[in-house]
Amino acid sequence: MxxxxxxxxxxxxxxxxxxxxxxxxxxxxxxxxxxxxxxxxxxxxxxxxxxxxxxxxxxxxxxxxxxxxxxxxxxxxxxxxxxxxxxxxxxxxxxxxxxxxxxxxxxxxxxxxxxxxxxxxxxxxxxxxxxxxxxxxxxxxxxxxxxxxxxxxxxxxxxxxxxxxxxxxxxxxxxxxxxxxxxxxxxxxxxxxxxxxTLNGRAIKTFEEFFPKKSADEIVENSSPCHELDSRTHFHMDLFGNFIPNPCVGFKISIDDLGKDLDSKKYFFVNMLYTKGVGELFKFARENFGYEPKKAYLHKCSLCFDIRRFLVLEKKIEAFNFGPVEFYEQY
The missing domain is CATH 3.20.20.70 (Aldolase class I)
Structure with a gap:
């Protein structure tokens, strides 16, 4: 919603x-x-x-x-x-x-x-x-x-x-x-x-060599708001009290914030993707942190994950809506 x-x-x-x-x-x-x-x-x-x-x-x-x-x-x-x-x-x-x-x-x-x-x-x-x-x-x-x-x-x-x-x-x-x-x-x-x-999480790495891929520019050009973040089926709630939309793994929304307008500062990246899509995240990471994409990706979620992993592990960005950190480390 x-x-x-x-x-x-x-x-x-x-x-x-x-x-x-x-x-x-x-x-x-x-x-x-x-x-x-x-x-x-x-x-x-x-x-x-x-x-x-x-x-x-x-x-x-x-x-x-x-x-x-x-x-x-x-x-x-x-x-x-x-x-x-x-x-x-x-x-x-x-x-x-x-x-x-x-x-x-x-x-x-x-x-x-x-x-x-x-x-x-x-x-x-x-x-x-x-x-x-x-x-x-x-x-x-x-x-x-x-x-x-x-x-x-x-x-x-x-x-x-x-x-x-x-x-x-x-x-x-x-x-x-x-x-x-x-x-x-x-x-x-x-x-x-x-x-x-769902080709997300570790499945990205497993299957990217077996399927056709697209360049980051192609994905960005065709990107639209990520309304998957609003998925209400097959979601998960984890041991830390996080709500995880399906299939948006690596994101977390506190169960205390369900039912509320998600705060623009606390959920900066979630709202960015929900309202504008991965193209906006790509632009943000490139302009502010020098993100350089790989040659090609399976799909928009693959590009999104790569950007987030770069921000979390290489740039040490501490954003509430990214995590757990081990999710990015255990890829």
Whole structure:
């Protein structure tokens, strides 16, 4: 919604998720949030979870999914999140996991039993060549069997990759290079469609060599206001109390500022992009900080990310609406 002063105002929401942590057991090439084992081991607190669930209900959202990072890396912390959701009457649609934590079957069974007792009905199990670089398929299959035993619904994301992954040794992890050598380059080109992938975050670097690109001048010439920042579906709220529009990762809006006209100073860059687009950001970075673009980019979000990364990491710009900083470092 455009506020009376022309700035962005997010006054209602439709569907989204909660990020419990950014640190992860994997560093997947497609990760929208640039999660990895290198992030600080910070986890959402019960107090923040409570605040997020109250905010969700205030803006009309009564059910969410939970993801990371890998939520199961702090199981005790995760149970408290589920308890806060229950206290606030917010239904957890599903939990996302990569199955990396499934080491001891007895311990895994106990964790699933506890989650079921807390009302968890569905768990999304990640299945893809991206995850297989870090997680052997054997672990994934073991978790699927344990979920069946526990009576918890399985959301396999995405089951269609199982025949591909089973071509390899399920006891081991397998690199992207192995997939290209086995299936060819066209296999990689088809992955974004097969995985319903947003080419943002780390996926920019992964796929930019496989798809046609445009020069910064071409992108700027055709740029328009970035109304994606006003997306109300598949948004996320993270452990720091940030609202992240889909697919505008690397931006953050305090959940305390939802429902308000976003302040021109505090949200200088968000409002710039929302009202004028990436062309204005490009001009700003070039004229004020000497930004020089690369030869070509996948799309306008790729150019936007490159400019922001330059401002955050090279020019040390401390802007409230850019972050977390580790998002830019873990690319």
């Amino acid at each position: 455009i506020a009376s002063n022309g700035n962005l105002k997010i006054d209602r929401l439709i569907s989204g998720g909660v990020i419990t942590n950014y640190y992860c057991s994997s560093r997947c090439r497609h990760c929208l949030y640039n999660s990895s084992p290198s992030w600080k081991k910070e986890y959402i607190t019960p107090q923040m979870a409570d605040k997020i669930f109250k905010t969700l209900k205030k803006f009309g959202v009564y059910s969410v999914h939970i993801g990371g990072g890998e939520p199961f890396l702090n199981f005790e912390g995760f149970k408290k999140v589920v308890e806060k959701a229950n206290e606030n009457g917010v239904y957890i649609e599903y939990i996302e996991t990569n199955a990396s934590w499934v080491e001891n079957e007895k311990e895994a069974k106990q964790k699933l039993k506890e989650l079921k007792s807390l009302g968890i009905e569905t768990i999304l199990v990640s299945i893809s060549p991206f995850h297989n670089e870090y997680i052997p398929l054997k672990k994934v299959l073991r978790l699927i069997n344990l979920l069946k035993e526990a009576g918890i619904e399985i959301f396999p994301w995405i089951e269609g990759f199982l025949p591909d992954i089973k071509r390899f040794d399920i006891e081991k992890t397998h690199s992207f290079a192995e997939y290209i050598a086995t299936f060819g380059e066209n296999y990689v080109k088809a992955l974004p469609l097969r995985y319903y992938l």
